[in-house]
Amino acid sequence: MNEKKKANPIRKILESRLFSQIMPVGLLVILTVIFGIATKGRLTSAASLKIIVEQALVVATVSTGGAFIFASGNVSLSLGATTVLTATLSLLAYNKTGSIAVMFIVAIGLGVILMTVSALLSTALGVRVMYVTIVMMTLLSALQQAILGGSTVSLPYEVVQKLVKGGVMYIGFIVFFIVCVVLFHMTDIGRSLRFIGTNNLCAEQTGISKAKYLLIAFIIAGVGCGIGAILAIIRGGSVGTSTLPSLNMDCMLALVLGGMSIFGGSKSYVYSGVVGALTVVVLNQGLLMIGVDATIIQAIRGIAFLTLVTVSQVRPKGLPAPEG
């Protein structure tokens, strides 16, 4: 390999992939330290950290699955609505049968079915994923409202306790996360999706079928929604029309905060959702604890999201195309 010399070591570090992978973790640590100091240690107490992790689990799970869709350069807006409707129907299934196994099967099965419908609509009609998922988001939210009206549906307290004590939340997330890491980074699934996100046309001409891999991405995201729904049930004990209202936005924010490009492609990492979910919750909790109004927090999250999307559009200095 002919290597040209005169490397600027600082620039080399800044432009390296490793730096872009480590930076989100650094951001999480910095935010935790800043809010830890600002809240005089309340945020970093053991009890508070446990709450942060538990709160982050739902977002982390759903966004880990969603990372597969985002890697392909597509934006899904129905992850939140799918998770909430799935949670509602799986709880109703439990109430009907009294079986936890049925609840689990319904959650995962329904998550997969709903996401598969989105994928098929997009590929069959040739409509962009974003537009299809806008329709799905509206439709699924309306469906949940029609089913529940103003009421909520709950899981009996003793069942919740049993699941909490059994560590189902952590086990569910860890198993799903490990499977996703393997699929994303060690099989053709993740690589193909990233390549589609980089250049869709080139991917097709390299034999990578966009329709096939997009369907796989939605199925994995559907499993994520299903597991996310179970975690939401266990954490909240009940589901209503106001459950997890900003889940989709939280997932998107988590992915970009976790270092993933909103446009997918080469710089997509499956762990972005996890690091980002923790960052989102630390940001939310930290701001709440120092007394910032909830509306202002929403605005701050929106600004953070737009800033990160803007930054991710800036071409790194070392990457022009120096032809000839």
Added chain:
Amino acid sequence: MADQQTILEVIHMDKNFGVTVALNDVSFTLERGHVYGLIGENGSGKSTVSSIIAGMQTATKGDMTYKGQPWKPTSMLEAQEHGIGMIVQEAGTIPNITVAENIFLGHEKMFKKGPFIDRAKLTSDAQKLLDELGIKEFKASDRTGQLDMQMRKIIEIAKCMYWKPEILIVDETSTALSLEGRQFLYKVMAKQRDENKTVMFISHDLDEMMEHCDKLTVLRDGVIIGTLDKSEYEPNRIRKMMVGRELKGDYYRSDYEGYSDEVVLTAKDVTTLNDLLCMNLELHRGEILGIGGLSECGMHTVGKALFGIEKVLDGEVRVKDGTLINSPRTAIDHRMAYVSKNRDTESLGLSATIAENIASTGYKINAFFGNLISFKKEARYVDKQIEDLQIKCAGKNYMVNTLSGGNKQKVVFGKWVASDAEILVLDCPTRGIDVGVKASMYKLFTDMKRSGKAILLISEELQELIGMCDRILIMKDGQVTREVMRAENPTESSLIDYMI
């Protein structure tokens, strides 16, 4: 005080892209009334220095003077307004707007009428410009997307000439032009010289450079190797300066080895929505089969149809075992490869790394235990291609868009060579690459042929077809109209006769 004849001076210029050194202490002077040629291998820094002069990017170190004043443009528009215009290598027009709107892109305020843009005046001024330049092939009101790539390049030339540049930079423009288009460009360049203005011309076509340039400056690895006056031009000497080693002109095949009788790919009565009508061909094991013709003859669609990208409405494409090729996946599963003419848009993931691009054909090959990919195997798969094809890069994890054109093309080849394809469909594979890389590509084609691989070479360069192919199929109106064997020793003029 600068000499009145001197229009631009580049003084000790350096340019680094991250760890890559694109220009290293480059100094030269441009005088009025000359056509200067800038020549060098891909990645030598030609486009980098010209783009700095034209305001597309800034130098890391060094100075420039323009008409005796310090010159540090911050944008192409600024350079254009001060009299330095550049026709860029990549596509520089927007398809969804009219020709007139493309010509005045960024300068719409010139046609402001109250809060609105006076589109009628914009169009009529553009039409006046086209008339002045003698462009009759399209009108200012035509939608750009309806025109072919060549016509779009002509729009860029017109756009540049509107500003009556004192320095016109022509960067690798001629590769996108046919013979008539090139003649038009040469006329524009000659007029510029006659008006005591300056042209900086960049091309990989040595004959073209020697014919049209008064002086040739050779760059290699970001360093100026030397400048030659017209009287000193000698092709082998220039090539040697470019690549740093002796490179004889005859880098094509000299053998008449022939090929096997075994047919590995058949196209029978292939008809597509556009371009092809009952097209037939047979490709044999160990054969380099050339396809040539005038623009619009349909030859570029042949590659796409054979590889399953272009939908075949009637007829069929089959490989040796009888399998119907109707998608790229089927083609790849039957060890076919396709290199598109449009490298940057179809053959590469520019914002992916070199490793990711090469590895994209090897997910199955590098798998172990089901679908799990072995990182070790994959690294070997990628490293081998970087070594074998001598891809100049700072590292395999650098993005492809940091590479020069020739090295990008090597990455495209690398991904298909690595996949051990048996049938290669190559559409203008040496387009826009320098003689050094071309020579290594031709050697690669010959080695592949000898190892029994079949190559379909679609090319606009007649010399390439004559020099490399066992058979040449001439196409006209979407059909093969003539077959020429290597043994017939065809000439360029005989091929042109067949095409016409």
